[in-house]
Amino acid sequence: MCRQLALAVGQPRRVRLSARDEFEALLVPALDAAWGTALRLTGNAGDAEDLLQDASLLAWRGFGSFEPGSNFRAWFFRILTNRFFSTWRKQKRSGTTLELEEAPELYLYTRAEELGLQQTPDPAGALLSKIDVETIEAALAALPDEFREVATLAFMQDLSYQEIADQMAIPVGTVRSRLHRARRLLQRALWSVAEGRGLLRGPVADSTGEP
Amino acid sequence: MPLPDRLTCEETFERLDDYLDRELDAAERRRVDEHLAVCDVCTAEYRFEATVLDALRDRLRRVRVPEAVRGRLLTRLREASP
Numbered sequence: 001m002c003r004q005l006a007l008a009v010g011q012p013r014r015v016r017l018s019a020r021d022e023f024e025a026l027l028v029p030a031l032d033a034a035w036g037t038a039l040r041l042t043g044n045a046g047d048a049e050d051l052l053q054d055a056s057l058l059a060w061r062g063f064g065s066f067e068p069g070s071n072f073r074a075w076f077f078r079i080l081t082n083r084f085f086s087t088w089r090k091q092k093r094s095g096t097t098l099e100l101e102e103a104p105e106l107y108l109y110t111r112a113e114e115l116g117l118q119q120t121p122d123p124a125g126a127l128l129s130k131i132d133v134e135t136i137e138a139a140l141a142a143l144p145d146e147f148r149e150v151a152t153l154a155f156m157q158d159l160s161y162q163e164i165a166d167q168m169a170i171p172v173g174t175v176r177s178r179l180h181r182a183r184r185l186l187q188r189a190l191w192s193v194a195e196g197r198g199l200l201r202g203p204v205a206d207s208t209g210e211p
Numbered sequence: 212m213p214l215p216d217r218l219t220c221e222e223t224f225e226r227l228d229d230y231l232d233r234e235l236d237a238a239e240r241r242r243v244d245e246h247l248a249v250c251d252v253c254t255a256e257y258r259f260e261a262t263v264l265d266a267l268r269d270r271l272r273r274v275r276v277p278e279a280v281r282g283r284l285l286t287r288l289r290e291a292s293p
Contacts, residue, residue, distance in 0.1 A: 033274075035280065049280050053283075057288065124258070124259045136270055183228070
């Protein structure tokens with residue numbers, strides 16, 4: 001019912017939005033997280049913007065198939081990741097910057113132990129207080145594509161192994177092993193980037209801020 | 212000597228990643244919980260890994276789409292035919 005008709009029949013408070021306004025009202029709150037996902041999947045801001053635009057236009061054209069009241073964000077993220085894996089990734093595969101040498105388990109835990117942090121109340125918090133978000137982003141970006149992609153979907157969208165497998169069209173067992181390995185590689189990359197940037201020099205504070 | 216239905220440290224460690232990802236079924240999850248309740252070493256490892264994961268997730272999610280990117284996107288959308 002259009003607004004004028006609603007007014008005429010005595011239901012003046014319900015203003016019907018146009019489909020475009022409705023789409024924008026749902027899209028805008030999802031943009032920060034979608035941008036974060038696009039940035040980490042593509043590895044750079046220019047490609048992330050193109051991917052986000054592509055996905056948004058596709059979503060707008062397919063908005064008729066969106067079921068009102070269902071989870072728009074999940075629907076839109078599926079379009080974004082499908083677009084990335086079906087088209088984008090094939091065209092713009094980036095090079096890898098990290099050697100595929102196996103990273104040991106509990107890498108940071110062991111490093112924290114060597115720094116004597118295991119005696120503090122929050123060893124992980126103490127170590128992470130030295131590592132800024134730029135370092136985390138650089139470490140994630142340094143992972144080989146297949147590991148960065150599963151880690152991105154798991155970190156940014158809270159998806160289950162099965163949901164990641166569906167989005168990437170790979171077996172669920174592959175998702176599981178890649179994700180576990182991605183975390184180990186990421187810990188090692190984090191340490192190496194943080195060390196390279198000189199972030200680990202000097203005393204490491206414990207979680208209470210005491211050096 | 213652990214009880215037959217109790218997990219050893221090694222068995223617990225093998226399940227740690229799936230436990231962190233909340234991918235264990237209820238029975239397996241309970242067995243890990245039971246081991247963590249009595250083992251300080253595994254609990255310290257689990258807490259460390261969980262804290263690192265939460266911190267990474269939290270920091271990576273604190274990203275904002277740049278104003279210029281958002282502006283260009285909305286302009287393109289408004290120009291696009293329905």
